[in-house]
Amino acid sequence: MTTVLQVRKDALAATRLVRAEDRALRDGEVRVRIDSFALTANNITYAAFGDAMNYWQFFPTGEDGWGIVPVWGFVTVVQSLHPGVAVGERLWGYWPLGDGAILAPGRLSAEGFTDLAPHRKALHGVYNGYLRCNVDPYYSAGTEDVQALLRPLSATSWLIDDFLADNAFFGARTVLLSSASSKTAYGTAFVLKGREGIERIGLTSAANVAFCEGLGCYDRVLAYEQLDDVAADVPCVYLDFAGNADLRRRIHTRFADHLKYSCAIGGTHVQHLGGGGDLPGPRPTLFFAPAQIKKRQAEWGGEVLGQRLVEAWSRFRDEVSAPGSRWLAIEHHRGGEAVQAAYGRVHAGGGDPRTGHILTFAR
Template sequence: MDTTSLLIRKAQLGQTLLHTYPLPALADGAVRVHIDRFALTSNNITYAAFGEAMQYWQFFPVQGVPDVEQWGQIPVWGFATVLQSRHPEVPVGERVYGYFPMASAVDLTPGKVHAQGWADVAPHRAPLHAVYNQYTRCATDPFYTADTEDLQALLRPLFITSWLIDDFLDDNAWFGAGDIGTPCILLSSASSKTAYGTAFQLAQRAGIEVVGLTSERNVAFCQSLGVYHRVLTYAQLDQVAPGTPSIYVDFAGNAAFRKALHTHCTALVYSSSIGGTHVAELGSGKDLPGPRPTLFFAPAQIKKRSSEWGGAELNRRLAQSWQAFVARVQQAPAPWLQVQHHTGPAAVQAAYVALLAGDSNPRTGHMLSL
């Protein structure tokens, strides 16, 4: 059968190519899945922006196009159904949640299968971080409900990152900011889903101030969420007192603004680099005043907490927090998220280009199917 995928030129993220090619005969022990639906968020733009540094391009290698090394497939989170199986423990028709390419179908290689799911053990994925190689069986997934598939694809991986950021900062005692005064946690790209998921968790803690930084057009949206103590535009950074003990959680990756914040916030105790939603303004974190920006890698905190608490307890805490978050996201009369569906190659391509350009409404969640 053929598969269609959306390819991205690695060095020029705005250049795309719709590529249809035949899948080879299914290998022994492999499964072929149809990718039913997947989410597209600013998190996926971050995957592309950090594709080389964080090895995101390596999960789903491109095949069959000229200059193949110049092109990549952005990983996405979504749901798929097993179309063919040459693995005795993975039946045709089973539905799974996990990490896929922006494509209509893909072949995966399950390793040891257990009640909850399995990992893809294809040789090219062996060096990559294990958390991205896991596929969860919907039938046994404590997070899964059929009526919230869109929210799971859109928010679940982002919220887990959000939860881990909050946990990481608390785990490190706010890097001593509380010893100086009331810690101020500054979040850039405050309208992004990972940022407001982080703010949702932080807002439940006493003794800290959560400040959202965003563009002027997104101020009202961020204020409506009710999780930021203050919402400022990037131009209003001077409204943060320079001597406030602060932590910068950077979802935007804007190098010029990062330098401005590091210069202005003279009591900055920690600078965490999370994402790159401002693709055109990405740059180095070298030669900055204050602490050197440190890349946050969620799987490292998962590994630490799994070791300390055990996997079952970590999952219990995550699931409990997820249910509270989803309840708030859907709360009437003002839900935080409105899902928009895009079907077909041209629609998927257009949705990606619009998101990359920053033209997407922050209240809109994009679900795509090729």
């Protein structure tokens, strides 16, 4: 039996646990047991943008109205009808929010393979790749939880910084980051800290100001109510991790033509999501990390890009994992009901920003 958590596409707080008999493998397929995975605001963003960005299509339910949220984590191969993938191998990658999955490996290498399941062929290759832990340069056995929580976000953060630098910050020297306590936002601020002359202003709820200040990656941290403390004539870029339509309008209205670029990244404020039409200043543009990966692969080659991403991850991992770190406190959740409850907490938001949720369906 395989268990998954399904989510109502039009009401993301509504979930159900669904158990189904395992089908027999076809030649060339492998079955994996999903050992552990992270659940963060990033996964809620996958759900919030599920239709627009095709996230629901990776693990279709076959039933209208219900979807499976993708997650990042570690698995073990428990059955294989593919000569290039052995039972017992551990893999890193993109999985359904459940306890198992079937893959159709292709394009094999020593490092990993691509899932060539027919329904995934039109989807972006970044999410279809699976890496073998025993040769993965990112992998460290003692930090699996930190990897699951922050590795995908670290890559996104680095790519946001690279995108902005690639465009000379659109002529701005100040970057506003909403949902500043979220992991992707503070990961981005951590990378931006290396850019000389770029001011990083974190915007967050009043309750999370002290946490964000304590991280040391923002030049200033302001509660959302303090937005007017930023001069209206400052040329700036807005990195929107919140997706809050009211906040977006306030920022566009205040800075207008001084807002040089408006970058929509996340949807942590899922109850306040909205479109970007009819706003002063630039039209909000959705950031799609795989597009920047594709550009850099063409310019630098995959090996150079991969090396830079690994180096960035290592710096961030070491900072977050240092003894006495203020960044992260990990909570483990075991069993289907606990997974369902943890999803509800993350979807609702407002929890301790230091908490990182690691989930498994096994008890």
